[in-house]
Amino acid sequence: MTSDFPLFTLSDEHRAVREAVRAVCDAKVAPFAAEVDEQVRYPSEAAEALLAADFHAPHVPEEYGGAGADALATVLVIEEVARACVSASLIPAVNKLGSLPVQISGSEELKTRYLGALARGEGGFSYCLSEPDAGSDAVSMKTKAVREETSEGVFYVLNGVKRWITNAGESEFYTVMAVTDPEARSKGISAFVVEKSDEGVSFGAKEKKLGIKGSPTREVYLDNVRIPADRMIGAEGTGFATAMKTLDHTRVTIAAQAVGVAQGAVDYALDYAKQRQQFGRPIADFQGLQFMLADMGMKVEAARQLTYAAAGKSERGDADLTFFGAAAKCFASDVAMEVTTNAVQVLGGYGYTSDYPVERMMRDAKITQIYEGTNQVQRIVMARQLLAGVQSEL
Template sequence: MLRDTVRALAEAKIAPFAAEVDEQGRFPQEALDALSAADLQAVHIPEEYEGAGADALATVLVIEEVARVCASSSLIPAVNKLGTMPLMLSASEDLKRRYLTPVARGEAMFSYCLSEPEAGSDAAGMKARAVRDGDYWVLNGVKRWITNAGVSEYYTVMAVTDPDKRSKGISAFVVEKSDEGVSFGAPEKKLGIKGSPTREVYLDNVRIPADRMIGEEGTGFATAMATLDHTRVTIAAQALGIAQGALDYAKNYVQERRQFGKPIADFQGVQFMLADMAMKLEAARALTYQAAAKSERGDADLTFYGAAAKCYASDAAMEITIDAIQLLGGYGYTRDYPVERMMRDAKITQIYEGTNQVQRIVMARNLPK
């Protein structure tokens, strides 16, 4: 039921703009409007904060179905979860009510600020600083690769509060777009997900009330890592959607494309390619849904499964989209057909929220018992 509802909305109100959004590199406002009107922009937020209260699997289904037609648009519900998850895990009740509610209402979006120019995979090496000044914290630094920066109203920002403690000296804060001293760099010129703005966030003596700290001082890095355990599952969902869209398009194309007097779908070599694509996709889906269930329960082995789902699904999406282009031949290599966009979009799922090389390190350190 949920899948059918989201698919119908995505095909009617998001898909028609997907190519234009990619070509122009503009934010998919039509998608935000459609998702917000249907209360699908942040389905994970609990009912007590006026959210839909969807579980982790339902959230995966929403992201997957939006990504099937437009990966850039799927980053609206995905990044809303990424930005708000630290609050759901660690924030005070007052902070939750203050910031989760407007996101649940569709009045604001939330982004996540962890990476920096010199702190990517080594997030604990960040340089952004937060210094206590009475009842305030003053933040300075630069955050890089921030998805939906400049569009989101709110930002979860990780900053060093005690430089002598490395990861245990990092704290998390809520920063508002309107806070004095907050500014943004130019949008990055990216290979894919061109409709989702990626910018640097500049913090220049940003003075915020002390009650905007998420959790206790020094717990920010632990909160950031726990957040990623949950949200890597949403990147796996995005990868599933991209791969499904590519497979669907390629399957329909080979049934219509005729060579040597018959549809190319009749050739065994093409059938084998489609079979392998579908097999990889279903294996990735099973692992992703299992990880979503573990996310919802808060299972102890979520770290492994979240990393495994993200890694496997994104690798599968890359392979499936490449094969989809191959099945379309020269047409697949042009922007007149969507599989070219899907391949470019799939690539980022192997990189963000931790590269797949990092995911393998995470998995090796957290092997199931």
């Protein structure tokens, strides 16, 4: 079959996107990456630079004021930002994750209001699915939304706790999944847009994390948060289906993060190996190290091609997107963990210190194997797709 997204080459437009993002990142993101990690602070410089260049939420369609980037262009943005700073890459990645339910299932009014606000830079968008006792088993969530009819109109009152919410407190808007019918299991979950300014919304302390320290992860508390019914995303009871459809697409963006940080580690390790002298020669001359570098480059490129293939499937909405999204996320994140660990090894003792970026890259890479579904869950997803007879359309 023909494809608008060739697997093994990029169009001139996509190459231009990569070059533009890399230029922004080299100038305004990478120079602050170590400081952001050490000070455990939000990457404000990156946020401002990405907003100014319209890379903060490139996926938003043009009709709502966005850049209208296709899935592959969005992947390229996230990959290039992650190459410089994984914490900063969570700005475009989470803006897509949080707002995609609105884009997929929201009313035209919701799309105009919230996608427009996101495109204009009026606030980021976070995604609230996980809870203290409902991580991989999201159907077991306890957050509730109770319908309330008054003389003023129809409202929903939300109560509950959402955990592991990326960029919580920084984002202005939150897609929240809540139970509207406790007896209906997955078909009793609905999705809503909650605003940071809504009465009853508050946040827990920032989690103390191994990596991505510049991206705050906090609990979101919903204490009698009363919102109008028109902020429901899609019909009542369709929230879980929207959430799963969203993840099919956004797992590709996690794969892009993984490819980006892995490429950053390869780049640094290669440069170091050519300059570092031992036994009177650059260590790049030694075959043992060359084999390690070769494996690193080979696996990153394999992960990249799988990720780009998945991006094409995301754009087209192919029937096997669920398999490819899970495969790209799982494979690329496993590669990122291996490659960044090997980059530390290439640098030896220096790699183990924070004076060099590869130890940060290794710490940052780990989360890509965990969030948006652990890699164990991804393998379950892939196996179910294979057993159901879903075939590749490549």
